[in-house]
Amino acid sequence: MAAITIENVGKTYAGGVPAVQGIDLNIRDGEFVVLVGPSGCGKSTLLRMIAGLEEITEGTVRIGDRVVNRLEPAERDIAMVFQNYALYPHMTVRQNLSYGLKNRGTPRDEIVRRVDEAARILEIGAYLDRKPRALSGGQRQRVAMGRAIVREPSAFLFDEPLSNLDAKLRVTMRGEIRTLQRRLGTTSVYVTHDQLEAMTMADRLVVLRQGRIEQVGTPLDVYRNPVSTFVAQFIGSPSMNLMSGTVRAGEVRVADAVYPAPGVPDGAVTVGLRPEDFALVPGGARAGMPARLVNIEELGSQRLGYFRVGGETVVASFPAGQVLSTEMTLYPDLSRLHLFGADERRIDPAPLRAGAV
Amino acid sequence: MVENHRWLDVLAHLTLILGVVIVAFPVYIAVVASTHEPADFVSGLIPLLPGDNAVATYASVLEGGVSSQMSVPILTMLKNSLIMAVLIAVGKIVISVLSAYAIVYFRFPFRQLAFWMIFVTLMLPVEVRIVPTFQVVADLGMLNSYAGLTIPLIASATATFLFRQVFLTIPDELMEAARIDGAGPMKFFRDILLPLSRTNIAALFVILFIYGWNQYLWPILITTDAGFYTIVAGIKRMADVVDSEPLWNYIMATAVLAMLPPVIVVIAMQRLFVKGLVETEK
Numbered sequence A: 001m002a003a004i005t006i007e008n009v010g011k012t013y014a015g016g017v018p019a020v021q022g023i024d025l026n027i028r029d030g031e032f033v034v035l036v037g038p039s040g041c042g043k044s045t046l047l048r049m050i051a052g053l054e055e056i057t058e059g060t061v062r063i064g065d066r067v068v069n070r071l072e073p074a075e076r077d078i079a080m081v082f083q084n085y086a087l088y089p090h091m092t093v094r095q096n097l098s099y100g101l102k103n104r105g106t107p108r109d110e111i112v113r114r115v116d117e118a119a120r121i122l123e124i125g126a127y128l129d130r131k132p133r134a135l136s137g138g139q140r141q142r143v144a145m146g147r148a149i150v151r152e153p154s155a156f157l158f159d160e161p162l163s164n165l166d167a168k169l170r171v172t173m174r175g176e177i178r179t180l181q182r183r184l185g186t187t188s189v190y191v192t193h194d195q196l197e198a199m200t201m202a203d204r205l206v207v208l209r210q211g212r213i214e215q216v217g218t219p220l221d222v223y224r225n226p227v228s229t230f231v232a233q234f235i236g237s238p239s240m241n242l243m244s245g246t247v248r249a250g251e252v253r254v255a256d257a258v259y260p261a262p263g264v265p266d267g268a269v270t271v272g273l274r275p276e277d278f279a280l281v282p283g284g285a286r287a288g289m290p291a292r293l294v295n296i297e298e299l300g301s302q303r304l305g306y307f308r309v310g311g312e313t314v315v316a317s318f319p320a321g322q323v324l325s326t327e328m329t330l331y332p333d334l335s336r337l338h339l340f341g342a343d344e345r346r347i348d349p350a351p352l353r354a355g356a357v
Numbered sequence B: 001m002v003e004n005h006r007w008l009d010v011l012a013h014l015t016l017i018l019g020v021v022i023v024a025f026p027v028y029i030a031v032v033a034s035t036h037e038p039a040d041f042v043s044g045l046i047p048l049l050p051g052d053n054a055v056a057t058y059a060s061v062l063e064g065g066v067s068s069q070m071s072v073p074i075l076t077m078l079k080n081s082l083i084m085a086v087l088i089a090v091g092k093i094v095i096s097v098l099s100a101y102a103i104v105y106f107r108f109p110f111r112q113l114a115f116w117m118i119f120v121t122l123m124l125p126v127e128v129r130i131v132p133t134f135q136v137v138a139d140l141g142m143l144n145s146y147a148g149l150t151i152p153l154i155a156s157a158t159a160t161f162l163f164r165q166v167f168l169t170i171p172d173e174l175m176e177a178a179r180i181d182g183a184g185p186m187k188f189f190r191d192i193l194l195p196l197s198r199t200n201i202a203a204l205f206v207i208l209f210i211y212g213w214n215q216y217l218w219p220i221l222i223t224t225d226a227g228f229y230t231i232v233a234g235i236k237r238m239a240d241v242v243d244s245e246p247l248w249n250y251i252m253a254t255a256v257l258a259m260l261p262p263v264i265v266v267i268a269m270q271r272l273f274v275k276g277l278v279e280t281e282k
Helices: A043-051 A094-102 A108-122 A137-150 A165-185 A195-199 A219-224 A229-234 A352-356 B006-033 B054-063 B074-105 B109-123 B130-139 B146-154 B157-169 B172-180 B187-198 B198-213 B215-224 B231-240 B249-270 B270-278
Strands: A005-012 A017-027 A032-036 A059-065 A077-079 A155-159 A185-192 A204-209 A212-217 A243-247 A253-254 A259-260 A266-275 A291-297 A302-309 A312-319 A327-334 A337-338
Touching: A005 A043, A005 A253, A017 A043, A017 A212, A032 A043, A032 A195, A032 A229, A043 A059, A043 A077, A043 A155, A043 A185, A043 A352, A043 B109, A059 A219, A077 A137, A077 B172, A094 A108, A155 B270, A165 A195, A185 A195, A195 A219, A204 A229, A212 A302, A212 A337, A229 A266, A229 A337, A243 A337, A253 A266, A253 A337, A259 A337, A259 A352, A291 A312, A302 A327, B006 B054, B006 B249, B054 B074, B074 B109, B074 B146, B074 B157, B074 B187, B074 B198, B074 B231, B074 B249, B109 B157, B109 B270, B130 B146, B130 B215, B187 B198, B198 B270, B215 B231, B231 B249, B249 B270
Parallel strands: A032 A185, A032 A204, A077 A155, A155 A185
Antiparallel strands: A005 A017, A005 A059, A204 A212, A243 A253, A243 A266, A253 A259, A266 A337, A291 A302, A291 A327, A302 A312
16 A cells, blocks of 8 residues: 655657656555546556656656655566456466466465455456466456455556456446455556546546646546546547637627626637536526537437537437427536637636536 | 369369379388389389388398498487487577577667678578588587587577567567566566467477488588488488499488488477467467
């Protein structure tokens, strides 16, 4: 168990291409932090720098109170779960689990105890004498988890461990990983490009973009108060609708409707609205946006309507069974209206700030 | 085959049978020749059916009783060939697996250069560099020794290249997992890489054993001491008689015996051999 402190960490590859820059992050003891971002955002590089598989060009990484910059991966007291599991194909599951302990000189009966314990927790006892190739994807994933558990490390590092599983198993496994992590209380850093995985698993989300941290926060905080259009679009599915609008004298005009935006400087803005923040009936003093229905997607529990609104496509979600017609008016929930400036950064209108949090 | 016509099957079989006949016929003649009297073979009419002299021929060949033409007992030559083939095969595998490991897994200065230099030596087989190589071996006093027979043939670009390809198919994550598991470079090599390339090593051993066994020019050049004659070179010496007809039945009997060890190696390691050549999943 340990906190991980990352200070001003950067990675520059040969040729001067910066992959990761100026990362500051404090991961608390026992916390489950998810690094999320599109491919090429540097999330795996950051994780591999914590693991010691990638050299740290600048800054320091601390695990517990030790600076680990110069330590070999094996000396950092971490365990890693890889995307393709990286199980040793020629060893049985038992040998896979005990290999690291054996290298460390752990006494034989202690190895047996820990392997049995891990096998019990993960319910892989029946396959201990099989080779990885005789296991299904989900079972291999468990063995990979087991290899991490037996080490009893101060931190788990996960590098997209669920990407190779089918959708259904992924949902099950993400629950299991989270339950297991809570039970063991081990600090965990988890890398994924799947925003849903990130949202559902994280204590705190770290959204990365082009090697820099874009936003850090709890999943709900990031969801409700995205700091930029990038985060707004990346987190949430279907992603947030972004429409172009103009602010003049404390009011924003978007798609022929005008909404209050007190304290926002005049100029072009991007107006963000999540699909679930539309209603079909006016509430209070809200103005509606005239919309033409283009397509409907049925999700079972809800239906998604795709509309043309003032030349832009807008997605809105409604409860299942909601009747939709070709010409309608959409009424946005003003407390959930997001404004982004020309620099794509969030602008909080003065009175709305309280309601938005 | 995409289509499944009967005549296509017949045609395919005929083609294959023809191929087998072409390949196997000389071997058959050798076996037949070893069962006849020496004179039968040079009478102008080559016999196509086995004769009745087989037992006598093989017995005297094995006893080394044909003193006029065989100064060295065949068992000594078989032993020399065996030592040479095994040393070459093992030496080539050890050296190439180590150099491939260095090239694939270590970042050292001039790594690419080292790889390409090894690769370029592919274009210089023993026959091309045989004169300078002989000079070096002679200067080192390695004529008429097992060292002289094997060392110049051991360095192998082909095997290095093959192991490089094998190692490249092994996912990097495996190495990283081993690093996290506390396995140093040699431990990773011994515990992970070697077991994973087991089938490739076996396949290569078969190929290299036969390569070493069939060495002809080099042993002839550097062995003058009869105690170091190898069997393949020995056959040539048997045919090289000046004052009488070569005893073809004995020569062919020796050739047949010389074929046996490689055949045994191939049969014994066939399963691993095929696996090593076709297996891709790591």
